[in-house]
Structures are given as C-alpha cells and as structure tokens.
Amino acid sequence: MLLAVLSGFLLAAVAPWLVPRLGAHAGRVLALLPVGLFLWFASLLPAVGGGETLLWEYAWVPGLDVQLGFLVDGLSLLFALLISGIGALVTLYAGSYLAGHRDLARFFVWLLAFMASMLGLVLSDGLIALFVFWELTSITSFLLIGFAHEDKTARQAALQGLFVTVGGGLALLAGFVLLALAAGGWSLSAVLDAGDAVREHAHYAVIAWLIFLGAFTKSAQVPFHFWLPNAMAAPTPVSAYLHSATMVKAGVYLLARFQPALGGTDLWVFTLTLVGAATLFTGALLALRSSGMKRMLAYSTVMALGTLTLLAGIGGETAAIAFVAFLLAHSLYKGALFLIAGVIDHETGCREVPEMGGFGRAMPVSFAVAVLAALSAAGVMPLFGFIAKELLFESALGLAAWQPVVLTLTLAGLVGGVAVAAVVGLRPWIGRPVTTPREPHEAPLDLLAGPALLALLGLLFGLLPGLAERGLLAAAAGAVHGQAVTPNLALWHGLNLPLAMSALTLVAGLLVAWRWDGIRKMLVGLGFVERFGAERGYDAGMLGLVRVAAWQTRLLQNGHLRYYILTTLSATALLLVYALVTRHAVIPPWSSSGVRLYEVVIGAVVLMAALVAVTTRSRLGAVASLGAAGFGVALIYVLFSAPDVGITQVLIETLTVLMLVLVLFRLPSFLGLTPGRIKLRDASISLTIGGLMSWLLLDAVAAHHQGSISRYFVENAVPAGHGQNIVNVILVDFRALDTLGEIVVLGLAAIGVYAMIKLRAEDRRRRGKEEPR
C-alpha cells in the first residue's frame, strides 16, 4: 500500500531523466503506472464491496505518535479508482496535448506528484498524514497552474488560488488538532468511532467550522468559489484532472468522510445545505454568464461541488447513495467535457463558445463523445447522470428544514446546469462552419481515447446501474452514511415527483440554451455580481490588509529611536501595572514617624530642582537644577552613613554639570517645540514609572527580605583580611579579583587609547608630508 501511494512520487523523481528518453511515447509509458494502480485498486473491489474495511499501518513519527496508516473502505476506494483511472487517461492525453513542449518533463513531475498526493489524501487513515497530502495537492496544483504562466490571467489567479486553499488548509489543521483532542486519537478510525463524543464536545462548533473552512476553500464553495474558474488558466489536462475530477473534490470527500462522526447536528445540516444550495445556484448563474468554454465548465463544476456539499449536509441513506452516484457521474462526464474542450482548442484554436460552430462535420467522433457526455450532464434518460439527478431530488425532498429555499435554489441551479450542458454539447458542433485559427480536423487517438472512454462509461453505468452499485457504490454510500446501506439504483422508478422535476429542469434548461445569447447578454449586464461578488470581497480584504499593514508600519516603525525607547518604557510600565493589578497588590502604608526635618528639607530641594528642570526654558537652568537634584541625592547618601558613595556622587555630578554647561553654553534657549499633547504623554509616562518605583521603594522599606551583609564584613575583616579599615579590606581582599579585573580593563583601555593617539599622530605626519607636494 505504501508503495502504491509513493510510486507516483518515485516516478515523478525520475521523470526528468525518463521523459526526454521516451520522446513522443512519454505519455503512454508514464500512463502505465496509473493503469497499474487502477488495476491494483480494482483487485481490492471484492473485499471492500463485501463490506470490509482494509487497514495498513506503518510507524512514521514516533515522537508525535503519528502512524502512517492507510484505510480503504468504499468511499476511499471510489476516489482511488477515479484518481488512478482518470489519471491514466489524463497522462495519456497530456503526452499528446503538450507534445514537444519545452518543459514537458517538469509537467509530468508535478502531474505524477499530484496524483500521488491525491491518492495519499483519500487513502490516509491518520489526520496528520491526510493534512500533509491535502496541502501537497495545493502545492503541486499551484505548480501545475504555474506551468502555463505566459498567460496574464494565470499570474493573477496563481496567488489567489494558492492563498485561498493554503489558508483554508491551515484552518483545517487547527480543526484537526481540536478534533483529535475531542476524539482522543489521531486516526480516522478513532474519530469515526468517537462520533458521539465529538458531537457533544464543548468545542464542536469550532471544530465543525474550521473543517468547513478547509473543505469550502478547497471545494470552491460560496463565498470561496471565485478561485476555481480563475485557476482554469492551467493547461487543459490539468483543468480536467485537478479542477473537475479530483482535487476540488477533496473538500467534499472530507465532508463525506466526517459525516458519520460530525454530521447530523443542526449546525452541520443547516450550514452545508444552505452553502451547498447557494453554491449550486451561483455556479449555474455564473456559468451562463461566461463565454469561454473552459470557464463555463469550471462554473458548472462549482455547481456540481455545491450539489455534493448539499448532499453531504442532508445526510441519511438516500443522500449518501445520491452523493456517491452523483460523484461518479460528475467525474465521468465533466472529465470528458473538459478533455473535449481541450480537443477543440488543440484542433481549431477556439476557446470562446460564441465563436464556435459547425465542427461536427470535421470532427464526428469528438462530436459524438461531447453529446454523450452532455446528455449525462443534463441528466437525460438512459445515462448515469439521470439516475444521479433523480436521487438528488429524492434527497432534497426528504429534507426537513429549509426545504423550500433549498429546493428552489436546486431547481433553478439545475435548469442552468441543463442549459450549460446543452450549450457546450451542441453549440460548437452544429450550425454553419465558422472560420477558425486552425482548420478543424479530427483529433488523434491519444486525445480521443480518454473522453470517449469516460463518456461511454457514463452510458454503460446508466444502462446497467447494478454494475457500479454492487461492486462499489453500495460500499461507498455505506461509508458516507456510517452504516451499511442497500441502494437500489434503477433508471425507472415509476412516475413520481423526482421524475417530474427532472423533466421540468430539462425543458426549462433547453429553453434557456435556445435563447442563451440573449440571456447571457442580460446576465452580463447585471454588473452588480462583480461589484458585490466574493472575488471583490477577497480583493478588498487583501487591499485592506495591505493598508492596515502600511498604517501599522507608520505607527510602530517610524525609525525614530526616541519612539522606540518610549514604546519600550511604556510597555514595561504597562506590564508592571498589569502584573501588580492582577495580583491585587496594595501600596504599603507610609508612616512619617522617624523622618527627620533635614531629610524633609533635602527631599523638598530635590523635588523642586526636578520640577524646575522640566519646566525651565533655559538649557543652563535645566542643567543647573539637575545638578542641584544630584547634590541633594549626594547629601542623602551622606546622611545615611555612606560618605564614600556620597563623595563619588558629588564628583560625578560636578563633572556632568561642567561638561553639559560647556556643550550647551552656546546653544539658544528652548523654543518650546514640544506641543502640549506630547508633554502630557511624556509626563504621564514618567509619572507612571516614578510612581511604580516609589511603590517598589515603599514595599522594600516595609519588609526586610534578607539579612544584612555588613555583619559578615565586620566579623571577618580582621581575622580574614588583617585590616582595620573595612572598606579597604573589601576592595583589596574580599573583592581582590574584581579589583584586579578593573585594573586589567583600565590597562587595556589605556593601551587602546595610546594606540589610537599614535595612529592619529602617524596619520597626521604622513599627511603633512604629502601636503607640500
């Protein structure tokens, strides 16, 4: 199993070497791998169809207790078969479609890597592994879109698609972390077993929303639907494979996968049915508005994804069957239609539907395939799409809440769907032949094999629904529903409401298709879609983000050191206040007893000096009053029996004042440049910090924390240091190493200064020599 998933990566790694050697056969040879994988997965059918769930386990990250487990049940097998099967056809197709392209090898690297990631995604049992593969599909798909980047639209679309899907992926990651915590395990099996615990968990809503976010972004649900059509700038095989058959279905895969564990709640049903129905309707509307063939198909894919979300939301047995049937039908016909769009582009050079016409004569096989696929897409009788559509109506009718809204949106959307199918399936082929950039001619076998096979399968499963049902769909629906189901797929269920609705959509859709040109012009005229569309929202959001960022930069990073210091200090003060207030600290009471008069006088002098220093308009005055404050402090030292410190303070103060006076002597007086607002701000910060320090001081005075160290020196000065002068003993004995260090530093500094002076002198002498010349 590990090999099955990794073989794609391995082949991708050697592809750059292999492809040039294979030349024109590259596509055919490389397609052998997905074919082999398809056959291998098909060999698992009997076991899985019998209701078994197969598990493979490999140790991967022991530290995080992450197993690399693979789980194969009906749902994952259905996906694996689609991925490998369509993968094989697309590889074959791409070999011919891009023949002779300069970077063909690189293309195959990403295509195969993508296929392997996609297989890993649907087969993983571990949430982590699932997430890893999930993001890998985003990355490889980005590289695949980037492959054809001559296109200007591709450039704009690239970042958008990548950001939306990767961002949604990160949300999904958070959802997974919470989910694993709620379920008590990191594996899908554990999550699926712990459904009740998850649904009753306190964080259920958060988990569900985060997972929705991941699924909606990946599966292009409203309001994230805009990135998918924009990603259509990719080469056609990529669009066919990633953007219709596989990658975008990852989101709905996730929803279906988690339905047994998370589904069934009001939140789940409401959100998914409403979002699904809204997406269905929006997709149809936008598809009819477009003119590019691929764009129309892209929006109709959005429609289909909405349908699948809707079905995942409804829940229950019928909806589960409808889900898997619709999934299969859509992959078959949409893959075929995309590939046909590529054929038209390749053989005629046309991309816009209104410019097409009359190709049917030159390309009869393509025409037949297109009609077959379009019939399935429209849900016409003997094709598989019909069965899927019937089931969809049946499930929607079974909905308990919001039924009218959902039903209306669904009906309206499906009318559009039929119209799109009719336009795409008929418009290019019938009518008068038009002049095209290239003379239309039938496509080679490699290009036609894929779409033809897919379209024929749609017919086969329609005629013999039991074929798909017995082997696979029953098991897949069982996995979605959470318990075994007994589907009964048939073309004819008698005359009932779903049949009537089906007929209604068909007729209305054909009418719309008939008048499409007019309707499209009318829809294009409705410019409000663009003004209020989600894409506009995305753009505005991004612009807003950039604006906020620029504004913040100006605010916080203005380049001025003084603001940096200001921020640092005020943040520190705020942290202090926060820390003190959260612990309900109290300011200790201050008693004035024991304060002597001259202490009060000195204190008043210092305070006055400080006040003068901040209010005076003369620089000299400010320096002088600062000096006065300093001398006051020195006096306090002296009073509290620290004469040596006092003397040092006096010396320092004198020196500072003198130097400042020398510097400032010639400067003019202050001009009052600082506005009052800033003065207020500065005052509040300094008062806060001063207040905090006073608080600290009061507290420190109130409680004596450690014994005094002076006793130690008094006791040990004579016996250990043999000296009567304690300060002296401290300096030369107890802290001898300190003193030695200081001397060394001073000595080094002196040598440095000497060297610099000497260098300068030499420099001057040299310059003096040079000057006379």
Next chain:
Amino acid sequence: MSFPIPDLVPAIPEMFVLAMACTILVVDLFLKDDRRDVTYGLTQFTLFGALVLTWIVHVPEARVTFSGSFIADPLSDTLKSFIYVIAAGVFLYSRPYLKERGLFKGEYYVLGLFAVLGMLVMVSAYSFVTLYLGLELLSLCLYALVAFDRDSGRASEAAMKYFILGALASGMLLYGMSFLYGLSGSLEIPVVAEYLIANAGQFSVPLTFALVFVVVGLAFKLGAVPFHMWVPDVYHGAPTPVTLLIGSAPKIAGFAIIMRLLADGLGAMHADWQGMLVLLAVLSLAVGNLIAIAQTNIKRMLAYSTISHVGFLLLGILAGTQEGYAAALFYTVTYAIMAMGGFGMIILLSRQGFEAENLDDFKGLNERNPWLAFMMLLLMFSMAGVPPTVGFYAKLMVLQAVVQIGMTWLAVYAVIFSIVGAFYYLRVVKLMYFDKPADEPLPVRGLDVTVVMSVNGLLMVVLGIFPGILMSIAALAVGP
C-alpha cells in the same frame, strides 16, 4: 583561604573556541589580503573542532562546575551542536558576499567566533552572572558586526539604535536579576528556583518587578512585540551576512536563556509569567504577520516574519509543559535553519553592486534558475508552515502544546495569523514562478555555496517527512 580548581572538562569546548578565536585574531594580523582564506578555514575548523570536543566530553548526566555557575547537560550540548552547525553555514554563505564588497576581513570571523562563544556561555549558564556574561559577549559582538561596513550610513544608524536599545534591555534584565539576588540571596539559578518554590504562593512587589524586568529583557533579546522595534531596522541596516548571523544562531541561545531563567529559575512563578507571555505572543503574532505584508524589502519582511515566529516560540514556552518546551526547542531550531536559508538566498542572489533585497528581485527566479527557485519555494512553504516541510511540524507541535493546556482560543488565534502570514510567503513564491524576470544575469556561485543551499532547502522536506529525528532530539534535550 583556598581556591579549589574547578572541573574544567565540561567547559573544554568553550575554552577551545576562546583559544582559537584569540589565535585567529593574531594569525590574521600577519596574513596578506589574498591569503585571508586561511582565516576562514581556521574559523570553520574551530567550529568543527568544538563540535567534536562537545561530544567527546559529553556525558548523559548534567555536570555543574565553576562553583555552580556553569552547566553542561544534554540540553546545552544539543543546543551547542546546532549553534556550531548553523554558524558554520553562516560563514560559508557569507564568504563570496564579503569578498565582492571588500569586507572579507579577519574581524568578521573573530567577532563572529566571539559571538559564538557568547552563545555557548549563555547556553551553559547556570547563574545570573554567567548568563549575563554570555549575553553581553554576544550582544557586543553583534553591535560591532552591524556597524562592520563602516561606509554604510544605514548600517551605522542600525548599530547605534541596536546598541542603545540593547543596553536599555540589558539593564532591565540585570535589574530584574539583581532583585532576584536580593530576595533569594543567591546568583545561582537552582538556588533561586528553590527559594521561589519554598515561597511559592507568596506575593511580593519586588518579585513582581524582578519578573517583569526579566521578561522584558528576554522579550527584547528575542524581538517580541512591543520590544521588537530594533529587529527590522537592524536586519535591514546590517550587511546581509551579519543579518544572517543575527537572525539564525542567537535565537537558539535566546531559547536557552529562556529555558534557564524562566523555565528552570522562575518555574515556580509559571502562572505569573504565563500571562505576560500570552500578551507578548498575541501581539507578536498580529504585528509581525500584518506588518510583513506591507514590506517591499525582503530583509525587512523576514525581520517581521521573525517577530511572528517568536510569537509561536513563546506559545510553546508559555505552555510550561515538557511538551511545550520540546515544541519550542523544535520550533527554534527549525526557525534557525529556515532563517539561514532565507537570508542565505539573498546573499546567493546578490552580486557586486547589487543587493537582491527587494521582493522584485525575486521575480521570475524560476526562469533564471529553477533549482534555486525550488529551494526558495521549500523555505517559504516551511516558514508558512505548509506540509510536507518541517515548518508544519514545528507549528503543529506548538499548537498541540497550547491546546493541551486548554488555551484553545490561543491556538485558533495563532492559526488565523498563520493564514495571514501565509500570504506574504506565498507572494514570494508567486513572484518567482509567475512574474517576468528582470534582465539581470544571476551571479555565478561556487559549488560549496550551492551545495549548502541545496542541503538547506532539501532539509526542509527531509525533516518534514521524517520529523521524528528532530523531535526525539528535542524531547531528549528538554528531558523527561
């Protein structure tokens, strides 16, 4: 009075680096400019030798020496090894850049080695004095290195700002530590820790001051908001090789002192500092990620991205559990490797008279050199935290640690800002893959640099596919 000779064996790597740095300083004096490669070779030899020595003298148990102020334990030896390797990578990337600009001087290597020594001392510090000693040794070397290109006005300005703000923060840290000393009567971290455990639950104002000052000092050194202002200016202003040095290995040393000071020393006050770190982390994530979007200079962008990564790192630490510390260690090492690659790439693309430091300089890199573009893509995805790169596991471990202590809202908040952050990393990828290149030719680089860049980029994926290696190292280092 007797002086016991301390057990010197645990400090042999430090002594080796010191001796070699001094030797290189002298040897370099006698080298002519065209023989400067000898200095470079000796420097790399020093780092390699120190790595070997570290593991020769390594024992599984913790050893404390120098009167309880120096410790060698699995944490220190692991972190030191990462520091050697990353510093070696930094020197390797820098050489062509320095040569082209006439900056290929012995000072860069000697100052760099002393900075490494400072980091080693920080990592092994077991008392406030050693810790401060290491921190200042590192900081002083970095201040000088930022101003290393003397002709650049921007570099001088950055150095000046860095120095003044750094001195302020160092002062605060020292002030906080002096309070702790005054309260507990000891400079040794375990003794302080014991004192705090014995007095747990007792509130005191000086202790709160001590805590706040220590946290502020650490937050500044790491560059957490709102003490981050130096980061963009210094990253931008400094010559890119110096930015590379500042942005990578010192983060590991910073993590070490946080572990020693907050986790070991102030572990008993976890509830108190947790709130502050939450505040810092929340601000760092928001400000770092948002402002990075507005940057057009990639060095500034990476500076803000550093700030946001610091937010993540703090998340792991504030959890206060072994898982949280292991996650933070994992994150730090991962980040250091990513930052090395990111800044290394700027150096790689720069050439004489041209700095590839604007985002636009990355336009169309895929067309000019697909391999380098792919490496940068891996680095950017790793920084954004996208699997299968290692950055994803770093984020995942941190998120798990945060969720485990019940702070779900914080995890969700962090994820929201990771999504915002993904935007600017992905923008670089988009520029490389989708935009048309300018017609500037790419400089031709030596094999060594290209190989290291390839290893650096591929490491993102290899460690991402097998994160177990790094995880078990992190878990072992942090201890049971």
